[in-house]
Amino acid sequence: MNTSSSRTALSRFVRICRSAAFGLVVVSVVAAPGPCSAQAVLLTVGPHGTYPTIQGALAGVNSSGINDVRIETGTYVENVAVSGATVFINGGELHFSGGWDPSFTIQTADPDITVIDGNAAGRCVGISLSTTINTIITLSNLTLTGGEDTTGGGLRFSTPGRVQLEVSDSVITNNTSTVTIGSPHGGGVYADVSGLGSSLTIRDTSIDHNLAWFNGSGGAVFGGGAYLKVEDLAPIVIERVDFTSNQIQADSEIRGAGLYLRVNDGAVGRVSDSRFVNNQAVSSATPNVSGTGLEVSAFGGAWVRLRRNTLYINNSQTGTGEQLDLRAYGTADLRAGDTVVAGGDEGVFAIAQDTATLDLTNLTVVDNAGEGLRFRVADPTPTASLYNSIIYGNSTDLLFTGLGTVTESHNLVGVDPVFVNPAGFNFRLSAGSTAENAGTNSPPAEVGDGDCDGGARVIDGTVDIGAYEGIDVLFSDGFALRTRRWGDVVGD
Numbered sequence: 001m002n003t004s005s006s007r008t009a010l011s012r013f014v015r016i017c018r019s020a021a022f023g024l025v026v027v028s029v030v031a032a033p034g035p036c037s038a039q040a041v042l043l044t045v046g047p048h049g050t051y052p053t054i055q056g057a058l059a060g061v062n063s064s065g066i067n068d069v070r071i072e073t074g075t076y077v078e079n080v081a082v083s084g085a086t087v088f089i090n091g092g093e094l095h096f097s098g099g100w101d102p103s104f105t106i107q108t109a110d111p112d113i114t115v116i117d118g119n120a121a122g123r124c125v126g127i128s129l130s131t132t133i134n135t136i137i138t139l140s141n142l143t144l145t146g147g148e149d150t151t152g153g154g155l156r157f158s159t160p161g162r163v164q165l166e167v168s169d170s171v172i173t174n175n176t177s178t179v180t181i182g183s184p185h186g187g188g189v190y191a192d193v194s195g196l197g198s199s200l201t202i203r204d205t206s207i208d209h210n211l212a213w214f215n216g217s218g219g220a221v222f223g224g225g226a227y228l229k230v231e232d233l234a235p236i237v238i239e240r241v242d243f244t245s246n247q248i249q250a251d252s253e254i255r256g257a258g259l260y261l262r263v264n265d266g267a268v269g270r271v272s273d274s275r276f277v278n279n280q281a282v283s284s285a286t287p288n289v290s291g292t293g294l295e296v297s298a299f300g301g302a303w304v305r306l307r308r309n310t311l312y313i314n315n316s317q318t319g320t321g322e323q324l325d326l327r328a329y330g331t332a333d334l335r336a337g338d339t340v341v342a343g344g345d346e347g348v349f350a351i352a353q354d355t356a357t358l359d360l361t362n363l364t365v366v367d368n369a370g371e372g373l374r375f376r377v378a379d380p381t382p383t384a385s386l387y388n389s390i391i392y393g394n395s396t397d398l399l400f401t402g403l404g405t406v407t408e409s410h411n412l413v414g415v416d417p418v419f420v421n422p423a424g425f426n427f428r429l430s431a432g433s434t435a436e437n438a439g440t441n442s443p444p445a446e447v448g449d450g451d452c453d454g455g456a457r458v459i460d461g462t463v464d465i466g467a468y469e470g471i472d473v474l475f476s477d478g479f480a481l482r483t484r485r486w487g488d489v490v491g492d
Contacts, residue, residue: 046072048102058087075115079122091133098142118147147175152190161195177212186227187212194232203239213249220253223260231264238271251285256295263302272307281316289321298332306336322346328356337361346370352382359445363389364467372397377404387443390466428468435465
């Protein structure tokens with residue numbers, strides 16, 4: 001299905017995911033206040049502002065106050081650096097937002113009209129801070145484009161402690177990470193988050209058409225769209241983010257063409273209500289490809305949850321690669337559910353090792369050219385399960401390998417579940433589907449808090465098998481696949 005015709009078919013499918021509580025407490029980020037706040041400092045950037053550049057506005061930052069940086073509509077050719085060398089902030093807040101008119105009183109909610117252009121001279125925005133008091137930074141209503149660096153061409157965020165970053169309502173596009181020696185990480189975004197009080201949240205954002213590539217031979221490449229690493233109890237949260245048409249180029253090892261997420265040492269990772277569409281691994285050789293859409297590697301006591309995501313037509317141009325790669329090591333707890341994986345080279349690879357827990361619930365894995373789901377339990381001691389899932393129409397639907405066992409039940413494997421319109425990527429259930437009310441409400445990893453559309457997960461008393469709940473009537477004719485906010489057709 002890796003053809004132009006499949007991408008055209010994809011454009012007839014619509015995904016509507018509504019936000020739902022996930023049961024995870026994370027550090028909240030305070031919204032940027034207005035200029036009337038007693039603690040607020042208003043810093044205006046642009047032709048009609050106090051500062052002509054975003055970098056220049058950092059000179060006016062109140063180190064412990066609330067700093068509201070309003071950026072006038074336009075394009076800013078800059079490589080913005082927020083670091084100890086450029087700004088002192090400790091316990092304060094620093095809010096960057098675009099879309100402001102010349103009076104800086106009216107804001108247009110459109111990230112396309114306020115652009116930070118890195119001009120291939122460095123990354124668009126780099127944030128590297130360590131503070132002793134919890135410090136908040138937000139970026140919103142901005143487009144980051146044209147950046148180029150070894151890590152995080154669009155955005156780089158690193159902190160060993162007490163810095164909370166939220167990126168929202170933004171676009172990170174056409175950025176590059178490249179090296180000739182070493183490993184490029186994160187074409188669009190690179191993050192290394194650790195320590196108490198630190199966090200990263202990305203929501204309602206498009207990460208698209210970014211590139212990570214090794215400009216040499218023999219190098220491993222991670223995260224075409226984004227490379228995110230978190231450890232030491234810190235959380236990373238990804239909500240309603242589109243990873244579209246990102247690319248990795250390498251001739252040896254490719255990891256996470258859309259997103260590579262590494263969660264270490266008791267940290268927390270969550271990816272929900274997000275889409276991975278048409279991300280690609282490209283190589284002149286036959287590389288080791290892991291996660292053409294998304295790879296998650298969880299180590300130590302990591303806690304990871306993947307809910308209500310879709311992965312379509314993510315592929316490798318040379319060789320094969322699974323769209324979703326899930327790896328749980330040590331004592332990690334990794335659970336994925338209410339997710340669709342369709343139309344790629346291969347569907348899902350899942351491995352559990354040591355004493356880790358890896359639970360898969362309410363997946364729909366269909367129409368992949370190779371394997372649907374390969375579940376490997378490397379040792380006798382991990383806890384692994386597969387429940388309430390549809391695996392159908394793949395070259396080989398389901399394989400179990402390794403020394404351990406997978407507890408599995410209430411799955412529909414190799415049986416046509418009667419989807420509404422699989423050619424149009426509508427994998428909701430039609431009337432008469434054998435998957436209706438055929439699951440169990442008590443799988444090892446519990447039933448999710450919403451199906452892939454964000455609606456009720458249990459209707460008529462018993463959960464359906466697969467990512468969607470209920471018989472589809474409203475969507476039976478199909479719709480165009482559009483980005484969640486701006487109406488752009490994906491795949492046309």
